[in-house]
Structures are given as C-alpha cells and as structure tokens.
Amino acid sequence: xxxxxxxxxxxxxxxxxxxxxxxxxxxxxxxxxxxxxxxxxxxxxxxxxxxxxxxxxxxxxxxxxxxxxxxxxxxxxxxxxxxxxxxxxxxxxxxxxxxxxxxxxxxxxxxxxxxxxxxxxxxxxxxxxxxxxxxxxxxxxxxxxxxxxxxxxxxxxxxxxxxxxxxxxxxxxxxxxxxxxxxxxxxxxxxxxxxxxxxxxxxxxxxxxxxxxxxxxxxxxxxxxxxxxxxxxxxxxxxxxxxxxxxxxxxxxxxxxxxxxxxxxxxxxxxxxxxxxxxxxxxxxxxxxxxxxxxxxxxxxxxxxxxxxxxxxxxxxxxxxxxxxxxxxxxxxxxxxxxxxxxxxxxxxxxxxxxxxxxxxxxxxxxxxxxxxxxxxxxx
Amino acid sequence: xxxxxxxxxxxxxxxxxxxxxxxxxxxxxxxxxxxxxxxxxxxxxxxxxxxxxxxxxxxxxxxxxxxxxxxxxxxxxxxxxxxxxxxxxxxxxxxxxxxxxxxxxxxxxxxxxxxxxxxxxxxxxxxxxxxxxxxxxxxxxxxxxxxxxxxxxxxxxxxxxxxxxxxxxxxxxxxxxxxxxxxxxxxxxxxxxxxxxxxxxxxxxxxxxxxxxxxxxxxxxxxxxxxxxxxxxxxxxxxxxxxxxxxxxxxxxxxxxxxxxxxxxxxxxxxxxxxxxxxxxxxxxxxxxxxxxxxxxxxxxxxxxxxxxxxxxxxxxxxxxxxxxxxxxxxxxxxxxxxxxxxxxxxxxxxxxxxxxxxxxxxxxxxxxxxxxxxxxxx
Ligand SMILES: Cc1ncc(COP(=O)(O)O)c(C=O)c1O
Ligand SMILES: Cc1ncc(COP(=O)(O)O)c(C=O)c1O
Numbered sequence: 001x002x003x004x005x006x007x008x009x010x011x012x013x014x015x016x017x018x019x020x021x022x023x024x025x026x027x028x029x030x031x032x033x034x035x036x037x038x039x040x041x042x043x044x045x046x047x048x049x050x051x052x053x054x055x056x057x058x059x060x061x062x063x064x065x066x067x068x069x070x071x072x073x074x075x076x077x078x079x080x081x082x083x084x085x086x087x088x089x090x091x092x093x094x095x096x097x098x099x100x101x102x103x104x105x106x107x108x109x110x111x112x113x114x115x116x117x118x119x120x121x122x123x124x125x126x127x128x129x130x131x132x133x134x135x136x137x138x139x140x141x142x143x144x145x146x147x148x149x150x151x152x153x154x155x156x157x158x159x160x161x162x163x164x165x166x167x168x169x170x171x172x173x174x175x176x177x178x179x180x181x182x183x184x185x186x187x188x189x190x191x192x193x194x195x196x197x198x199x200x201x202x203x204x205x206x207x208x209x210x211x212x213x214x215x216x217x218x219x220x221x222x223x224x225x226x227x228x229x230x231x232x233x234x235x236x237x238x239x240x241x242x243x244x245x246x247x248x249x250x251x252x253x254x255x256x257x258x259x260x261x262x263x264x265x266x267x268x269x270x271x272x273x274x275x276x277x278x279x280x281x282x283x284x285x286x287x288x289x290x291x292x293x294x295x296x297x298x299x300x301x302x303x304x305x306x307x308x309x310x311x312x313x314x315x316x317x318x319x320x321x322x323x324x325x326x327x328x329x330x331x332x333x334x335x336x337x338x339x340x341x342x343x344x345x346x347x348x349x350x351x352x353x354x355x356x357x358x359x360x361x362x363x364x365x366x367x368x369x370x371x372x373x374x375x376x377x378x379x380x
Numbered sequence: 381x382x383x384x385x386x387x388x389x390x391x392x393x394x395x396x397x398x399x400x401x402x403x404x405x406x407x408x409x410x411x412x413x414x415x416x417x418x419x420x421x422x423x424x425x426x427x428x429x430x431x432x433x434x435x436x437x438x439x440x441x442x443x444x445x446x447x448x449x450x451x452x453x454x455x456x457x458x459x460x461x462x463x464x465x466x467x468x469x470x471x472x473x474x475x476x477x478x479x480x481x482x483x484x485x486x487x488x489x490x491x492x493x494x495x496x497x498x499x500x501x502x503x504x505x506x507x508x509x510x511x512x513x514x515x516x517x518x519x520x521x522x523x524x525x526x527x528x529x530x531x532x533x534x535x536x537x538x539x540x541x542x543x544x545x546x547x548x549x550x551x552x553x554x555x556x557x558x559x560x561x562x563x564x565x566x567x568x569x570x571x572x573x574x575x576x577x578x579x580x581x582x583x584x585x586x587x588x589x590x591x592x593x594x595x596x597x598x599x600x601x602x603x604x605x606x607x608x609x610x611x612x613x614x615x616x617x618x619x620x621x622x623x624x625x626x627x628x629x630x631x632x633x634x635x636x637x638x639x640x641x642x643x644x645x646x647x648x649x650x651x652x653x654x655x656x657x658x659x660x661x662x663x664x665x666x667x668x669x670x671x672x673x674x675x676x677x678x679x680x681x682x683x684x685x686x687x688x689x690x691x692x693x694x695x696x697x698x699x700x701x702x703x704x705x706x707x708x709x710x711x712x713x714x715x716x717x718x719x720x721x722x723x724x725x726x727x728x729x730x731x732x733x734x735x736x737x738x739x740x741x742x743x744x745x746x747x748x749x750x751x752x753x754x755x756x757x758x759x
Pocket of ligand 1: 007067068069070071073098100145147148149175177178198199200209615616617
C-alpha cells in the first residue's frame with residue numbers, strides 16, 4: 001500500500017499505539033478522582049501538558065486538551081466571539097479556511113456577528129494589505145490557517161502576527177492542524193493568542209487535540225459540565241489519548257529535525273514528475289508551500305474516478321479535503337485562488353508524511369503513469 | 381498491596397476484548413471515514429456497523445445515533461441543542477437539582493441565554509415527585525431533562541411514567557442514562573424518551589467516546605460546526621477506533637447486564653450485612669426500592685469523608701466521596717445537598733462505593749474489613 005493521504009489522517013506511530021494501550025490498561029483512573037489511581041492519571045495529563053508546552057515553547061497552563069481540530073477551532077472562534085462580544089462583533093478570516101472555521105464563522109453570522117472572508121491570491125495567500133484594510137474598531141478576532149489542507153500554501157503568519165501586535169484587543173487565532181511538525185511556527189514570535197492542533201494529523205490517535213490559549217485570554221466554553229481543562233472543555237479527560245498525543249508530538253518533532261529535508265525531496269521529485277506529465281496542472285505554489293502537500297488537476301478527468309483507479313492499485317490519495325461539503329463539486333480553495341471549473345473540479349491531493357519513502361515515490365510514478373494512460377484510452 | 385477498585389461510577393477499566401477490537405483500527409484501518417478511496421470507505425463501513433449495532437440494542441434507527449466525545453458533550457448536545465433549535469415553541473425547561481453537571485451547567489447556560497428553568501426537588505431518597513413535575517409543566521415547556529439513575533447515590537427516576545406523562549405535551553424528554561446503561565435495560569421506545577445520553581468509559585469502553593440518541597425528526601442545533609460528519613450534527617473527524625471499541629463495550633454490557641445486576645446485588649447485600657455484623661453504624665443514601673445496583677452510597681456517622689478516603693486509599697481501596705466529575709472538588713456534593721439540605725452531617729461523612737463486573741465478594745470482605753479497622757481505630 002502507498003498511503004499518500006496524510007492530510008486526511010495519519011497512521012498512529014507504533015509507540016503511540018503502545019502508549020495508548022499501556023495507559024488504557026494501567027492508568028485507567030478518572031483524573032478527577034482523589035484516590036491514587038485518579039491522581040496517577042492526573043499526573044500523566046500534567047506530564048503530557050508539560051511535554052506539549054515545551055515543544056510549543058509556551059507555558060503548561062496555556063495548553064488545553066480537546067477532542068480534535070474541529071473542536072479546537074470551534075472553541076477558539078465561538079469561545080472568543082461570545083466572550084468578547086461586548087468589545088465588538090467583527091471577525092476576519094479567509095476564504096480558504098477549513099470547514100470547521102468557515103462553518104463556525106457562518107454560524108456566528110447568524111448570531112449577528114460580522115465576518116470578513118479575505119480573498120487569496122493565485123497562490124492561496126492572503127494579502128497583508130487586505131487584512132489591514134479590513135480591520136475595524138469592532139474587530140475582535142482574526143482567524144487564519146498556517147498551512148492550507150488542500151493545496152499546502154503557507155500563510156505569512158509571522159508577518160500578520162507582527163502587524164496585529166499593534167492591536168492588543170484583537171485576538172489572533174491560527175489553525176495549525178496541517179502545519180505542526182512540518183512547517184515551523186513560533187507561537188510567541190508570531191504573537192499568536194490561540195492555536196489549534198489535531199492529534200490524528202501527526203500520527204497521534206483520533207479524538208485528541210490541543211488548543212493553545214495564551215495566558216490572560218478567556219474563552220466562553222461550548223461544552224459545560226464538570227469544569228475540566230480549566231473550564232474551557234468539560235468532560236472526563238481522554239487520558240490515554242492525551243498521553244499518546246504528547247508522544248506523537250514529540251516523535252513528530254524529532255522526525256522534523258531529522259527528516260524534513262527528505263520529505264521536501266520526495267515532494268520535489270513528485271512535483272518534477274507531475275510537471276512533466278502532459279495532462280497535469282500543478283496547483284500547489286512552488287514557493288511558500290508545506291513540504292508534504294501537492295495539489296494538481298487533471299482537466300477533463302473526473303477526480304473521484306481517478307482516485308478509485310489508483311485505489312485499485314492500493315495507492316491512496318484524495319480529491320480535496322476529506323471534510324469539505326459533499327455537495328460542492330468544486331474545491332472552494334481552488335476557486336478562491338482563481339482557478340476555473342476545469343481545474344477546481346478535477347483536483348487531486350497527495351499528502352506525504354515522514355513514514356513515506358523514496359521507493360514509494362518511484363512506485364507511485366509507475367502506477368500513476370499506467371493509470372493515466374488507461375484513463376485516457378477509456379475516454380477516447 | 382491488595383488493590384480494590386470500587387469506583388466504577390467514576391470510570392471503568394477497558395475490557396481486553398474492547399482494546400482488541402480497537403487495535404486494528406490504529407494500525408491497519410487507520411483511514412479517515414470521509415476519504416473516498418477504498419481505504420477510507422473501509423472505515424466508513426466499520427463506523428456504520430457500530431452505529432447500527434448500538435441502534436439495534438436500544439431500539440433506535442441508525443440515523444438517531446450521534447457519536448460524541450463523551451457523556452458531557454452528549455448532555456450538552458441534547459440539552460442545549462434541543463432547547464436552542466426549538467425555542468420558537470417556548471423557552472421553559474424542567475430538570476432536577478441532582479443532575480450531573482453536564483446537564484445542570486447546560487441548563488444554566490441556557491438560562492443566561494433567556495430560557496427559564498425549573499429545578500425539581502427530590503426527597504430524602506433522591507426521587508422526584510411526578511406531581512411536582514405535572515404541576516411544573518407549562519404551555520411553553522419545551523424540554524424536560526431528568527436523569528435515569530443518579531451517579532452519586534444511584535437513585536432511579538420513574539422514567540417510563542415521565543415519558544407517559546409527557547406523551548400529550550409538546551415538551552421533549554431527555555434522559556442522561558450514563559450510569560444506568562450498564563445495568564438497566566434501555567429501549568427508547570419503551571421509555572418514551574426523545575433523547576438519551578450514554579458514555580463509553582462507564583461501561584468498560586474507552587474514554588472520550590459516547591453517543592446521544594435523538595429521535596428522528598427532532599430538531600437540534602449542533603455544538604461543533606464544520607465538516608458533514610454525523611450528518612452535520614457533530615463535526616470533526618470520527619474517532620473510529622474509539623467508536624468501535626465503544627460498540628463492542630455496548631455489545632458485551634448488554635449481554636452481561638442481567639448477570640452483572642445479580643453480581644452487584646450480591647455484593648451490596650454482603651457489604652451491608654458485613655457492616656451490620658461488625659456493629660458499624662451507617663445509613664444508606666439512596667432509594668432502596670429504585671436504585672442502580674452498582675452504586676452504594678453510605679454515610680458513616682462520626683467519620684470524615686476525606687480521612688476515610690485517604691485511609692482507604694492507603695489500603696489500596698479506590699472509592700469516592702460524591703462524584704469524580706467535578707474536577708477534584710471536595711465541596712459537599714450538590715446531590716446530597718438536594719436530598720438532605722445544606723446542613724446535614726451526611727454531607728461530610730458519605731462514601732460512594734461503585735462496582736464493576738470483575739469485582740468479587742472477597743473484595744467486599746477486604747474493603748469492609750478496612751472500614752471497620754479505620755472506624756475502630758479512630759474511636
Ligand atoms: C486545516 C484543518 N483544520 C482543522 C481540521 C479538523 O480537524 P479534526 O479532523 O481533528 O476535527 C482539519 C482536518 O480535518 C484540517 O485539515
Ligand atoms: C450521570 C452522568 N452523566 C454524565 C457524565 C459525564 O460523562 P463524561 O465524563 O463522559 O463526560 C457522568 C460521568 O462523568 C455521569 O455520571
């Protein structure tokens with residue numbers, strides 16, 4: 001099997017699964033229980049919080065565990081909007097955000113919030129000028145993703161954060177679900193107030209995530225109850241999920257240091273190959289894109305059919321975001337980048353991870369070649 | 381040291397066969413169910429099977445099952461979701477003072493949003509009165525949320541009677557069955573409920589998974605917006621291994637329910653008679669007739685709950701005073717306050733023992749021995 005769909009989800013690292021099993025079996029207490037079993041579980045959570053905080057270069061008490069990226073984005077955006085609505089009702093985001101940001105903002109529009117969806121250029125980047133011009137007295141939140149999940153574009157988060165620094169009342173949220181472990185981001189230097197991560201995108205397990213909340217920022221909780229996780233997220237903690245998330249983050253961080261160049265080389269090789277194919281148009285910008293995502297289009301070919309064809313050869317890639325709306329038949333990201341329907345309706349995404357190898361790239365090229373040939377014959 | 385875990389109402393160890401079901405979904409079938417390739421579709425099928433299996437066990441349709449990250453989220457989704465989506469029909473909610481915080485704090489949030497709430501009283505045994513419920517119902521009541529069995533004292537509410545009573549009223553009926561699910565037969569049609577919450581980690585499944593049943597056609601607002609997972613009712617990549625483990629835990633618990641009930645009853649009887657034999661003074665905080673058999677909440681006059689808990693912990697016995705779910709607080713339990721008022725010694729000398737399927741009579745003997753030792757030593 002060649003699994004090139006790592007932006008949809010990743011295979012948990014072996015040691016992550018072992019950690020999950022170990023914690024589930026031996027540390028099953030409820031962290032809120034005051035007996036030793038409960039306290040052992042609580043300690044494991046604190047330890048994990050520390051590990052995550054160290055890697056993100058933030059303080060322990062700024063790390064909150066969630067059930068995943070969608071929940072993180074919802075808590076960050078709604079929590080902030082509801083908490084600070086007395087300051088203003090204006091939110092700035094972009095047109096190419098993940099559904100969990102866009103849909104949340106749309107929901108807030110129903111509640112009377114005013115949302116600006118910034119345009120992006122043909123490489124998928126927002127313009128700082130646009131952002132500057134969109135800021136109003138009533139702006140309370142700017143929410144932008146670091147790495148786009150469909151095309152891999154990296155937003156100029158550092159620049160934006162520095163610019164926003166002069167507006168102490170505007171909160172800056174960054175969805176870093178796709179960037180973590182692949183594209184460095186210094187939360188402090190970029191003046192980020194809120195940052196979302198999701199465990200299953202970096203070889204942790206599904207149903208685990210992190211929301212970084214800078215000291216001093218309050219969020220209205222969406223899920224209320226026993227007031228776990230500093231009250232922002234009630235519910236018995238997912239102890240084994242949390243510990244395995246910390247493990248996965250640590251391993252991913254190490255892999256970044258050791259292997260990011262190989263990842264980039266694999267991507268370069270694929271880009272080179274795909275550019276040489278006649279019928280392929282590459283949508284991912286060469287500069288300012290993450291080392292693991294390549295998006296391209298096969299004009300005139302139904303991408304679903306082609307994905308199935310590759311799947312028959314046990315090669316797994318995807319059309320666009322796994323979570324995007326089923327109804328839309330074009331990618332909202334590619335349309336926002338200015339591509340017409342022939343491109344935005346025929347896109348395919350390859351997403352790599354540190355687990356992939358150069359041999360797989362070579363094998364992929366062969367299978368891709370054959371599949372494309374067959375397809376074209378069929379269509380004639 | 382001997383270790384006895386009598387805190388199964390706080391959380392339970394995951395069964396081996398549950399973990400065994402989960403592991404392949406970490407290692408082999410780790411795809412995203414929303415992916416269109418066959419690898420993702422495998423996961424989608426597995427998810428569908430889990431949903432179907434759970435639905436069948438409670439007499440529901442698959443589309444009425446929404447997977448969540450646990451009991452608290454389930455309670456939030458049902459209570460806030462139903463109230464908000466139906467506020468055009470009225471803004472009055474009825475609940476009880478002894479609900480889990482997942483429900484109580486959801487209702488409090490709704491009050492801040494302009495809803496009105498009535499909190500039903502309970503008697504000394506923790507039961508509500510059907511008459512009070514009847515009298516509290518108003519034309520604009522849209523939601524009644526009453527827990528099936530209480531997590532601290534185990535008292536069971538007259539769910540069927542409430543369902544019957546609400547049959548001819550517009551109000552929707554939600555019940556938190558998180559504690560009841562492992563020991564009571566749950567059929568949503570018999571119970572006549574519109575919504576029901578269950579959590580996996582209370583029935584020997586993994587933590588951070590649960591489901592809410594919400595009756596087909598009943599409108600409710602999502603809490604998490606985003607992708608179209610769970611038919612748009614709950615966005616976020618599905619926790620496939622967790623959900624499959626949960627489905628296995630449900631299957632096993634349903635199969636073993638009667639056997640376990642009998643076991644818990646035996647353990648309780650033994651517990652109580654041993655306390656009597658040893659001349660220990662105690663009172664049981666619950667409704668003897670209507671209670672969940674796995675929860676035994678006992679007040680020991682003259683003792684202090686924190687000393688007792690610490691001493692038992694030193695002897696390897698894990699139990700709890702009140703609920704574990706109020707993040708480490710040892711303030712008196714709101715449930716006992718509702719039952720006894722805020723000035724009763726039982727608020728400060730009650731211990732909750734809660735059993736699991738692997739507990740034994742020998743463990744009861746050991747625990748009672750320790751209790752006897754601690755109480756006699758303190759005197
Ligand atoms: C950029 C981005 N944000 C958020 C999410 C949502 O994360 P999760 O699937 O953990 O809910 C995803 C992935 O689905 C993503 O790619
Ligand atoms: C009756 C009841 N409802 C809800 C919950 C909350 O479930 P969870 O801890 O899975 O969020 C619990 C336990 O914590 C409970 O006992």
